[in-house]
Amino acid sequence: MKPVVTPDSESCAASLIQCSTDAMAAVLSPEEMQDLAASADIVTLDRGARLIEEGAPGKALYHVLKGSVQLTHINADGQRLITGFLFQGDFAGVCVSDRYPFSAETIEPTIACRFEREALLELGSRHLEFERRMLSIASNEFLQCLQHLEIVMGGSVETKLARFLLSMAERVGVSDRAGRVIELPMRREAVADYLGHSPEATSRAFTRLREAGVISIPHRSCVAIENERELEATALRAAA
Amino acid sequence: MKPVVTPDSESCAASLIQCSTDAMAAVLSPEEMQDLAASADIVTLDRGARLIEEGAPGKALYHVLKGSVQLTHINADGQRLITGFLFQGDFAGVCVSDRYPFSAETIEPTIACRFEREALLELGSRHLEFERRMLSIASNEFLQCLQHLEIVMGGSVETKLARFLLSMAERVGVSDRAGRVIELPMRREAVADYLGHSPEATSRAFTRLREAGVISIPHRSCVAIENERELEATALRAAA
DNA sequence: CGCGCGTTTGAACATCTTCAAGGCTCGTGG
DNA sequence: CCACGAGCCTTGAAGATGTTCAAACGCGCG
Numbered sequence: 096m097k098p099v100v101t102p103d104s105e106s107c108a109a110s111l112i113q114c115s116t117d118a119m120a121a122v123l124s125p126e127e128m129q130d131l132a133a134s135a136d137i138v139t140l141d142r143g144a145r146l147i148e149e150g151a152p153g154k155a156l157y158h159v160l161k162g163s164v165q166l167t168h169i170n171a172d173g174q175r176l177i178t179g180f181l182f183q184g185d186f187a188g189v190c191v192s193d194r195y196p197f198s199a200e201t202i203e204p205t206i207a208c209r210f211e212r213e214a215l216l217e218l219g220s221r222h223l224e225f226e227r228r229m230l231s232i233a234s235n236e237f238l239q240c241l242q243h244l245e246i247v248m249g250g251s252v253e254t255k256l257a258r259f260l261l262s263m264a265e266r267v268g269v270s271d272r273a274g275r276v277i278e279l280p281m282r283r284e285a286v287a288d289y290l291g292h293s294p295e296a297t298s299r300a301f302t303r304l305r306e307a308g309v310i311s312i313p314h315r316s317c318v319a320i321e322n323e324r325e326l327e328a329t330a331l332r333a334a335a
Numbered sequence: 336m337k338p339v340v341t342p343d344s345e346s347c348a349a350s351l352i353q354c355s356t357d358a359m360a361a362v363l364s365p366e367e368m369q370d371l372a373a374s375a376d377i378v379t380l381d382r383g384a385r386l387i388e389e390g391a392p393g394k395a396l397y398h399v400l401k402g403s404v405q406l407t408h409i410n411a412d413g414q415r416l417i418t419g420f421l422f423q424g425d426f427a428g429v430c431v432s433d434r435y436p437f438s439a440e441t442i443e444p445t446i447a448c449r450f451e452r453e454a455l456l457e458l459g460s461r462h463l464e465f466e467r468r469m470l471s472i473a474s475n476e477f478l479q480c481l482q483h484l485e486i487v488m489g490g491s492v493e494t495k496l497a498r499f500l501l502s503m504a505e506r507v508g509v510s511d512r513a514g515r516v517i518e519l520p521m522r523r524e525a526v527a528d529y530l531g532h533s534p535e536a537t538s539r540a541f542t543r544l545r546e547a548g549v550i551s552i553p554h555r556s557c558v559a560i561e562n563e564r565e566l567e568a569t570a571l572r573a574a575a
Numbered sequence: 576c577g578c579g580c581g582t583t584t585g586a587a588c589a590t591c592t593t594c595a596a597g598g599c600t601c602g603t604g605g
Numbered sequence: 606c607c608a609c610g611a612g613c614c615t616t617g618a619a620g621a622t623g624t625t626c627a628a629a630c631g632c633g634c635g
Contacts, residue, residue, distance in 0.1 A: 168485065172571035176488050178481060190477035197481075220463050227456075230470050237430035237477040241418060241437075244484060245408065248416050248531040251622070283582060291488040296623055298583055315582080315632080331412035491590070523614060533592055538615055555600075555614075 134214030140205045146187075147199035153191030155209050159183055162205025163280045166197040167288075177289040179239055180281065182267050188212075189233045203280045247291050250332035255290045256300040257329035260310070264320060275320045304329070374454030380445045386427075387439035393431030395449050399423055402445025403520045406437040407528075417529040419479055420521065422507050428452075429473045443520045487531050490572035495530045496540040497569035500550070504560060515560045544569070 137160075140146070146157050149168060157164075164181040178197050181187055187199055191212075219226035246258040260277065268275040279286070287297040304310045309326050311319045320326055377400075380386070386397050389408060397404075404421040418437050421427055427439055431452075459466035486498040500517065508515040519526070527537040544550045549566050551559045560566055 168481075170485060170489070170572070174489055174572055176485065178484060190474040192474060192478060196478060216467075223460050223466070226463070226466055226470075230466075230473060233470060233473045233477065234430040234432060237473065237480060238432060238436060240477060240480040240484065241408075244418060244480065244487075245410060245416065247484075247488065249410070249414055293624055294582080295584085295625080299623095302583075332410070332414055534614080535593080535616085536591055539591095542615075 131210075131214075131218055134211045134218075136209045138207050138209050140201045140207065142201055142203050142205075144205070145198060145200045146207060146209075147195050147197070149196065149198040150194050152193060153188060153195050154212050156186065156188040156212060156215060157181075157199065158208040158210070159185050159187075160206045160208055162207070163202050164199050164205060164207070165202050165281055165285055166199050168197045175288050176291075177285055179243060180289070186232050186236065189229060190236045202282075202285065243289075247289075252290065252292050252296045252300040253303055253329055254332050255292070256286075256297065256304065257309075257326050259286065259290060260318060260320070261326060261330055268320075271319065273319075273321070274323060277318045277320070279316050279318055371450075371454075371458055374451045374458075376449045378447050378449050380441045380447065382441055382443050382445075384445070385438060385440045386447060386449075387435050387437070389436065389438040390434050392433060393428060393435050394452050396426065396428045396452055396455060397421075397439065398448040398450070399425050399427075400446045400448055402447070403442050404439050404445060404447070405442050405521055405525055406439050408437045415528050416531070417525055419483060420529070426472050426476065429469060430476045442522075442525065483529075487529075492530065492532050492536045492540040493543055493569055494572050495532070496526075496537065496544065497549075497566050499526065499530060500558060500560070501566060501570055508560075511559065513559075513561070514563060517558045517560070519556050519558055 138146070140162070146164065147166075159181045161183055164185075164187070165177050166179040166181070166187065168176045168178050170176060179187075180202075181199070188195065215225075215229065219229060242262060246262065247255055250258075263277050263279065264275045268277045270276075283297055283301075284294045287294040290297060301310075301312065304326070305312055307325070309320075309322045309329065311321050313319060378386070380402070386404065387406075399421045401423055404425075404427065405417050406419040406421070406427065408416045408418050410416060419427075420442075421439070428435065455465075455469065459469055482502060486502065487495055490498075503517050503519065504515045508517045510516075523537055523541075524534045527534040530537060541550075541552065544566070545552055547565070549560075549562045549569065551561050553559060
């Protein structure tokens, strides 16, 4: 089990640096931790709430403490893309030009920590390690984007779905007696928009994987991997 | 015309910070500039040379001074993706975990500036502005990746090609008496791998745009936009 | 219990991939 | 300088895959 989150500003501040190296954990003095905590807000959000509005000035960075978020982008022609999902421990908004390149909306009740960008930069200017941490988070944001590209470039819908499920298993999968189980809090349409296909094609891909015995779908928002070997084989491009 | 490049370490170091704000241009003292220049190497490369090998430890950052580079990634199934192209002024290798997530190979004779990561970090630790510059470059690397996603997600091959050409026109297009002209130094296959389609489909898309009078192709590696309005219309998803 | 929305399924049509062959360009050598 | 050849690009045709429109299903909420 993941550690239980106690949503107060102090622990929230700690969470921003907790993933860093051990050496860095001792970087901030207690009063500096308070500085950071002062610029951190806990936000508790219902499903469908918006943390980030595309095009708005990028003034804050978010850290998901609990729940899930989808990053959406409206194309020039009005089509919606989903550029990523965030789960416990993920960040959004580090990489930013002057305006957010996507919106962020919760797909289930979510608790997040909001850091003012200006405050973080100020703190970064006083602590190199902290500044480096932001660079590291930014790099991760990029790597996530690259992985998304890898998932959606080439292959059939089934292939892409298999790759998506494997990446989800790695991020949020929990082990079961018989294999991994994945919670998929987002709607099918969101998966479709993430894969770059119609909802129908996505649904059919789910069905085919299920009928092939590769996965089972005990619940609309829950997928169990029944045959990981075969799922990995499907993730290797077969055609299209 | 772009400014002529004088490939010495000093100007190379200057190029790393030249894109930053005016305030930042004065950040480094002459001796610090020499520090930076000392850790910079000019590399002159033939077509097909490799600057970065996927999977190798990310020890350096590259700045393209002249020429063009393609970033390739070999998928788990052996398929090649192209995750981006670099032209004059572009950077690669800022965002990096411990290993490069892609290879970089030149697609024409290229001059680049190589900075040792360690030296940059050392310099960053002494100059906040410089460290910030790296964060900014990293953010740009991410935004480029997002734009790639936007290009390849949804729409027909023709749509994606139109979006690609428009993005290229913005980056490397030169204005002509009758419209913009784009140099495309990469092979058709590379465009195909960037768009996530077969070379044949890509070639057909070029042909259709040409026959529709939207573009003309005076040379294999040169595209002229004849009807920008129509090209933009094609870039808006029509189907598929 | 019934209604509404999200999902699944079905069928017709459009698009893309694949395999195969033809043509153009450029670099090389006579 | 011209001719040849190899590699790249384009074109063609068949089959596979995905989209679209339309309708049925089922789960959750009032």
